[in-house]
Amino acid sequence: MTIKVLLVDDEPLVRAGLRVVLEAQPDIEVVGEAADGAAVVPLVRSLRPDVVAMDVRMPLMDGIEATQAVLRTVDSPPKILVVTTFENDEYVYGALRAGADGFLLKRARPAEIVHAVRLIAEGDSLLFPAAVRDLAAAYGRDRPANEAHEALVRAKLTDREEDVLRLMARGLSNAEIAGRLIVGTETVKSHVSAVLAKLGARDRTQAVIAAYESGFVSPT
Numbered sequence: 001m002t003i004k005v006l007l008v009d010d011e012p013l014v015r016a017g018l019r020v021v022l023e024a025q026p027d028i029e030v031v032g033e034a035a036d037g038a039a040v041v042p043l044v045r046s047l048r049p050d051v052v053a054m055d056v057r058m059p060l061m062d063g064i065e066a067t068q069a070v071l072r073t074v075d076s077p078p079k080i081l082v083v084t085t086f087e088n089d090e091y092v093y094g095a096l097r098a099g100a101d102g103f104l105l106k107r108a109r110p111a112e113i114v115h116a117v118r119l120i121a122e123g124d125s126l127l128f129p130a131a132v133r134d135l136a137a138a139y140g141r142d143r144p145a146n147e148a149h150e151a152l153v154r155a156k157l158t159d160r161e162e163d164v165l166r167l168m169a170r171g172l173s174n175a176e177i178a179g180r181l182i183v184g185t186e187t188v189k190s191h192v193s194a195v196l197a198k199l200g201a202r203d204r205t206q207a208v209i210a211a212y213e214s215g216f217v218s219p220t
């Protein structure tokens with residue numbers, strides 16, 4: 001299956017570089033480009049990409065606002081991969097909290113870029129779990145911990161769902177979690193779906209952030 005990608009960045013050279021790297025792959029197609037987040041929603045509606053690779057800092061509408069706009073207004077929204085210059089950036093954490101599925105550094109090697117797009121499209125493991133943990137340690141403490149903790153308590157996760165969430169936070173894929181818990185992959189998928197539904201999370205990235213901010217998993 002071909003992964004359709006929309007590139008969103010105000011730097012033409014960045015978009016051109018990403019296009020060259022991605023279109024060299026037989027299973028990835030760049031279906032469009034935009035120079036600002038304000039153009040994302042109409043392009044997503046018309047092009048129906050599977051993944052939006054989006055700069056986090058843009059002049060008119062940044063990646064956080066664009067992510068929120070897509071998730072709020074588009075039915076069956078695409079996966080969103082934030083592309084950034086700096087790894088330890090509060091804007092990146094804000095985008096992940098808003099619903100972005102992962103992030104990628106602009107200085108990443110071609111193989112890392114391709115891997116990130118494929119992993120985000122598949123959605124069965126966390127992209128760069130150590131980096132997400134570091135962001136949560138740096139910026140998650142600024143969030144209302146009591147509110148996050150109460151939300152986790154209200155979720156009433158089962159013991160097995162808690163086990164799955166801990167392993168998700170470590171970046172394990174569904175297959176790796178299945179091996180660790182000695183259960184089938186389909187069983188893990190069911191547990192992951194239940195965790196996301198109970199936490200009100202769009203995907204495993206938001207579930208893991210909720211786990212860190214609530215204190216269920218320590219980022220340090």
